[in-house]
Amino acid sequence: MKGIVRDIKKYFGTKKADKFPADIKIEFSSVCNFVCPMCPMAAGKLNRTSFLTEETIRKIVDEIAEKKLGVKTIALSLFGESFINKKFFDHLKIIHEVLPHVKTRISTNFGVIDEAMALKLAKSSISEISISIDSLDKEIYAKQRHGGNIEKTLKNVNCFLALRNKHNPKIKVQINFVRTKLNKEGIKEFISYWESKLSKGDSVKLIPGHSWAGQADDDDLIESYKFGFKKVCSAPFDNLCIFTNGDCTVCCMDSFNKLNVGNVVETSLEEVWNSSKMKRMRSRFLKKDYRGLICANCEVSKFYPVKYVKNRLYLVKEIKIK
Numbered sequence: 001m002k003g004i005v006r007d008i009k010k011y012f013g014t015k016k017a018d019k020f021p022a023d024i025k026i027e028f029s030s031v032c033n034f035v036c037p038m039c040p041m042a043a044g045k046l047n048r049t050s051f052l053t054e055e056t057i058r059k060i061v062d063e064i065a066e067k068k069l070g071v072k073t074i075a076l077s078l079f080g081e082s083f084i085n086k087k088f089f090d091h092l093k094i095i096h097e098v099l100p101h102v103k104t105r106i107s108t109n110f111g112v113i114d115e116a117m118a119l120k121l122a123k124s125s126i127s128e129i130s131i132s133i134d135s136l137d138k139e140i141y142a143k144q145r146h147g148g149n150i151e152k153t154l155k156n157v158n159c160f161l162a163l164r165n166k167h168n169p170k171i172k173v174q175i176n177f178v179r180t181k182l183n184k185e186g187i188k189e190f191i192s193y194w195e196s197k198l199s200k201g202d203s204v205k206l207i208p209g210h211s212w213a214g215q216a217d218d219d220d221l222i223e224s225y226k227f228g229f230k231k232v233c234s235a236p237f238d239n240l241c242i243f244t245n246g247d248c249t250v251c252c253m254d255s256f257n258k259l260n261v262g263n264v265v266e267t268s269l270e271e272v273w274n275s276s277k278m279k280r281m282r283s284r285f286l287k288k289d290y291r292g293l294i295c296a297n298c299e300v301s302k303f304y305p306v307k308y309v310k311n312r313l314y315l316v317k318e319i320k321i322k
């Protein structure tokens with residue numbers, strides 16, 4: 001019932017922008033070792049610097065600390081594979097030194113993590129790791145996680161889980177399954193496998209594949225979303241994503257920086273959050289005026305009344321390990 005009331009409020013209600021977002025996302029690498037067909041990375045090279053630099057991460061965290069911006073969690077990934085950035089562990093250390101109370105999380109394909117890196121990760125100060133796997137089947141995995149090898153990934157993930165259990169059981173692990181036409185038959189086996197490997201507090205997350213607001217539209221893979229109504233998307237009111245080169249967007253779907261609201265290297269976080277570009281974006285969103293924006297093709301921000309009747313296609317499902 002609470003969920004229905006919240007969704008109705010979101011659909012009709014207007015939003016006031018947060019003073020600054022409590023949760024921000026920072027891209028560590030804009031290059032990837034995989035080419036997953038349902039991801040915008042496969043649709044073209046991202047047109048920005050490959051790796052987040054020490055200078056940029058310091059500028060960001062110093063401002064958060066000095067101005068007490070109230071950031072509580074930082075995601076260490078957007079597009080690309082963060083662990084390709086050779087400075088990953090140095091940057092993580094800087095974040096936790098400057099912002100000791102902030103929680104950090106990451107999404108990774110685990111493709112470049114060997115035993116030595118797994119040990120470093122298990123001993124690190126990271127709070128949560130989401131591992132994108134999508135299938136246990138060799139051929140399906142090779143297609144959907146193109147560039148990866150399931151045997152290698154499972155070996156390294158299981159090695160990491162053992163090290164995490166030994167050195168730092170507080171790190172939460174989430175195994176992600178993006179559902180597509182390719183892998184949907186194997187969901188039950190996937191869940192049982194991970195239920196037998198994960199520990200209390202970990203989870204398996206089932207995510208319906210979407211088209212990244214039309215940017216990775218692949219009819220062969222993505223099931224279509226029907227019957228949804230456009231609503232006021234909350235992204236410009238409570239969300240900020242920072243790319244490797246400091247460019248800022250309001251949305252983690254915006255791989256090609258089409259919803260740019262400024263640059264944090266050239267100005268500051270506060271200036272970006274209160275910029276005229278950002279204010280214009282908010283006023284357009286309040287009117288649901290998405291003309292010419294990627295948002296016009298976005299499925300994830302829609303309101304789906306049908307989900308309350310029977311359809312489970314649009315629901316993200318999280319299975320917690322007890």
Ligand SMILES: C[S@@+](CC[C@H](N)C(=O)[O-])C[C@H]1O[C@@H](n2cnc3c(N)ncnc32)[C@H](O)[C@@H]1O
Binds near residue numbers: 081176178208
């Ligand atoms: C863009 S990736 C970047 C981080 C990292 N490379 C990874 O794969 O985890 C972030 C997340 O988006 C998910 N993803 C990719 N394509 C998707 C799609 N079409 N629908 C839903 N999620 C998708 C990935 O599985 C991953 O969990």
Ligand code: SF4
Binds near residue numbers: 032033034040042080
């Ligand atoms: S989903 Fe992740 S691993 Fe796959 S291409 Fe996109 S960024 Fe790379």
Ligand code: SF4
Binds near residue numbers: 233234235251254295
């Ligand atoms: S409508 Fe979709 S693409 Fe636009 S900001 Fe919201 S979530 Fe992102």
